[in-house]
Amino acid sequence: MKFPESRASRARAFAVGLLLLLAVALVAFSVGGVRLSIADLLSGRGEAGEMARMLASIRAPRILLAALVGGCLALAGAALQALLKNPLADPFLLGTSGGAAAGAACAALAGASPLVSPAAAFLGAAAASVGVASLAMRGGRLDLQRLLLAGLIANAFFSALLLAAFSIASGEAARTMLFWMMGSLADATPGKDAALAPYALVGAVILVAMAARLNLFSVGEENAAALGVDIERTKRIVFLAASLLTGAAVAFAGVIGFVGLLVPHAVRAIAGNDQRTLLPLSGLAGASLLVAADAASRAALAPVELPIGAITAALGAPLFAWLLLRTP
Amino acid sequence: MNDPGFLIEARGLTADYGRTPALAGLDAAISAGEVVAILGENGSGKSTFLKVLARVLAASGGTLLFDGRPLDSVPRRQTARRIAYVPQSVDLVFPIRSLDVVLQGRAPHGRGFVAETPTDRRQALDAMRACDVEGLADRDASAISGGERRRVFLARALAQEAEVWLLDEPTAGLDPRHRLEFLETLWRVHGERKTTILLVTHEIGLAADFASMVLLLKGGKTIAQGPCGQVLTAENLSRAFGTPFQARGRRFEVRSGVLPGGSLEP
Numbered sequence: 044m045k046f047p048e049s050r051a052s053r054a055r056a057f058a059v060g061l062l063l064l065l066a067v068a069l070v071a072f073s074v075g076g077v078r079l080s081i082a083d084l085l086s087g088r089g090e091a092g093e094m095a096r097m098l099a100s101i102r103a104p105r106i107l108l109a110a111l112v113g114g115c116l117a118l119a120g121a122a123l124q125a126l127l128k129n130p131l132a133d134p135f136l137l138g139t140s141g142g143a144a145a146g147a148a149c150a151a152l153a154g155a156s157p158l159v160s161p162a163a164a165f166l167g168a169a170a171a172s173v174g175v176a177s178l179a180m181r182g183g184r185l186d187l188q189r190l191l192l193a194g195l196i197a198n199a200f201f202s203a204l205l206l207a208a209f210s211i212a213s214g215e216a217a218r219t220m221l222f223w224m225m226g227s228l229a230d231a232t233p234g235k236d237a238a239l240a241p242y243a244l245v246g247a248v249i250l251v252a253m254a255a256r257l258n259l260f261s262v263g264e265e266n267a268a269a270l271g272v273d274i275e276r277t278k279r280i281v282f283l284a285a286s287l288l289t290g291a292a293v294a295f296a297g298v299i300g301f302v303g304l305l306v307p308h309a310v311r312a313i314a315g316n317d318q319r320t321l322l323p324l325s326g327l328a329g330a331s332l333l334v335a336a337d338a339a340s341r342a343a344l345a346p347v348e349l350p351i352g353a354i355t356a357a358l359g360a361p362l363f364a365w366l367l368l369r370t371p
Numbered sequence: 372m373n374d375p376g377f378l379i380e381a382r383g384l385t386a387d388y389g390r391t392p393a394l395a396g397l398d399a400a401i402s403a404g405e406v407v408a409i410l411g412e413n414g415s416g417k418s419t420f421l422k423v424l425a426r427v428l429a430a431s432g433g434t435l436l437f438d439g440r441p442l443d444s445v446p447r448r449q450t451a452r453r454i455a456y457v458p459q460s461v462d463l464v465f466p467i468r469s470l471d472v473v474l475q476g477r478a479p480h481g482r483g484f485v486a487e488t489p490t491d492r493r494q495a496l497d498a499m500r501a502c503d504v505e506g507l508a509d510r511d512a513s514a515i516s517g518g519e520r521r522r523v524f525l526a527r528a529l530a531q532e533a534e535v536w537l538l539d540e541p542t543a544g545l546d547p548r549h550r551l552e553f554l555e556t557l558w559r560v561h562g563e564r565k566t567t568i569l570l571v572t573h574e575i576g577l578a579a580d581f582a583s584m585v586l587l588l589k590g591g592k593t594i595a596q597g598p599c600g601q602v603l604t605a606e607n608l609s610r611a612f613g614t615p616f617q618a619r620g621r622r623f624e625v626r627s628g629v630l631p632g633g634s635l636e637p
Contacts, residue, residue, distance in 0.1 A: 128464050255484040261465050269425040271451030271479040316465040
């Protein structure tokens, strides 16, 4: 276990994370049903260059979407883990993602424009967090087991809601519902990337600004209170920012599980639990993970595309089981 | 303040956990520099009083003055610089270096709760030296012994430079040597910094030896407070704990018709 010492070492860690993301993105760029050569793209003459540019125009927005969605989910998960002092916290397991999907689906069903869907997803996510947190309260404090059960209940409720919406909807709308349930990055466009980026940025800036307070929370809520943190205000801010990130990710990519659980654990094992390092690194590592998982989903059984959620679940479920076994 | 009076003054203080009342009109008047032992049976409100003072729990009624001002009218950060809370036990889920635990004591002094200036670091290391846990600075605090961890949190209170320390059963679960070392450290710091100490304990002997004043609670109310000699009487203790006490010199014991010795020293 390493404990980063200074601002300089945090900056170094961030630079390494950024390089990793770029490397993963480059690999993801070239793999898929058809191999894309970077050389062709750059030299760009004739039929090969034409083909390369066409593939690039399809793949680039998709890789960017994967990075943004992965970053949002991992950052939300890392912040929730510190806030709740609970290594099992994750927007998917706590029902936040389900709430976001249900919110977006309801808006779509009501005939709202797709531009509204991030806002609707955010409202759904916020409602889900508040509902799950209040279900899990016991004698004035959040209870670990109740929290997980409340997340289970929320997920059951929201999938029922989505299934109902799916059966009412028809044609294109039904396909959209299915997309939110299963999660997919296939419909990426530069427009969607541009729409998601501001949400991701705002949520990330808020959470990283809360990092020092979250360090005090990760020892315990009472600990933070006794050291002068306004804990109710901090909890509201972090829950809302995590809901914003989750809502935005789900609105553009549907429900993709386990990213928020998986990534902070891996980063913590390498870089320690200082939230000022953990939060930004989790964002970058989450982006890398989802870009890699998406490349694998395109390349593994090409031309058939695996659902991205299947890949993250295949990685995340065993980790979850392992964590559960280790939790006293 | 023209007349500083008491540092901590509670009148008719109430607090509750959800619908369960925990303090039901507690009174206390504590001057700066006192070492106060808070005694009482389980559920009498001892820990709750510390939590209200630490602002971990909000009072539901009554008055609580700190340095002459209502405690909840002072910004939290400000009171956190003056009042340190050492909880009974801390369940550490995530790894954290002991030095970082101690540095958290500097958080209320830093901008945005960040504590990483060279001064913060020096103060944290000095505090660890004073509490004899310097050697643990780089160790994961979730992987050291309970007694060591207790002293790491004591070092944190020291680094916090608080003038009031709230200690919740600080000696519970410590073996005799660690208990002695812990109390010696506490006593030394109290002597050097004139820290006001409020200490929740079940050890009546410790209260008599260590404290300058006793606050005796029952059912969330104060039933006696004052110098040890006045408050620690067989009559008061019998009332507080609901079982007959008898004095033997400066010590007290509870009679038992079952145990082989016929009595038990609490």
